[in-house]
Amino acid sequence: MPELPEVESLVRGLKKVLVNETIKKVEVRLEKLIASHGTTRKANKKKTAEFVAGITGKKIINVSRRAKNIIITLNDESVILIHLKMTGQLVFVANKNSNNAKHKNASNKTFVAGGHPITESYTQSLPNKHSYIILTLTSGTLYYNDVRQFGYALYYPSIEKVIEDKHWQGVGLEPFDNAFTLEYFKEKIGKKNKNIKTTLLEQNIVVGCGNIYADEICFASQVLPTRNCKTLTAKEVELVYNNIKTILDNAISLGGSSVSNYLLADGSRGNYAREHKVYGRTGKQCLVCDSSLLSQKIGSRTTVYCKMCQK
DNA sequence: TTCAATGTTTAGAC
DNA sequence: GGTCTAAACATTGA
Helix, strand or coil, rough: CCCCCHHHHHHHHHHHHCCCCCCEEEEEEEEEHCCCCCCHHHHHHHHHHHHHHHCCCCEEEEEEEEECEEEEECCCCEEEECCCCCCCCEEEECCCCCCCCHCCCCCCCCCCEECCCCCHHHHHHHCCCCCEEEECCCEEEEEEECCCCEEEEEEECHHHHHCCCCCHHCCCCCCCCCCCCCCHHHHHHHHCCEEEHHHHHHHCEEEECCCHHHHHHHHHHCCCCCCEHHCHHHHHHHHHHHHHHHHHHHHCCCCCCCCCCECCCCCCCCCHHCCCCCCCCCCCCCCCCCEEEEEEECCCCCEEECCCCCC
């Protein structure tokens, strides 16, 4: 999946083409993606009927983000909540006769895409076998593709209903929210009796860090990912806090892209992958001290770090 | 053939 | 209640 910077980049791209589009037709090819995990086939069918009835004929008035969720707001204030999880993609393909400049991407092709790395073969022909939700819009088609089928697209009659959902209880602050202050972070971190890497992945203090950025943030902060939060000095907590903001912000400004073949919403390549200092570099030289980067599992996630630079 | 992959949720043990 | 681990979701590609 995209982590926060990738979702944010995708949302910005989609907003340009989806706002003011009317949903003319809805096709759901895999009903379990419309419901929560572990539900019965009968319940999925009911949810799908509600989803289709709820959004057909409505106009899209906004596209936004909360944590790693994409929120598509419709003209009656109802919403579609989409999570891409590990391998979800959203691809907008403009109608063939479109001459609208906003539908042209960097390669002068009429689609915008984002999410899981997209190979040429996947965008050359849509829908493909992993296209599970297809929205026919006024001037194009929006495809939700998901190889591993972990993601979801949920319909809610209002944003208030989303927030009420247990799904959202305990979700942490946005890293760029004014409420996410150093004081708040210090207070929360001081109470955590677990390692900093796992804590960053939990999303219950601050949202947006996935496995890649969590490692990058620990490295930039010169803190071992295994360090217990309670043992972090005030200075280290401040470094982690500042790096959460600067690394995520930098990644967004470079267009997201946690992996090399990640496609941006406008079809151009993301540039953040080349910025990775530790992720995916196990055994390679540390860019600061030249020692060999180590890797170990923390909370069942591969973690890469420098034993010399991080204490 | 076996393993790991951008994320979350859940179950069980202590 | 907190914390830890493993497993679950399912597919692909190295």
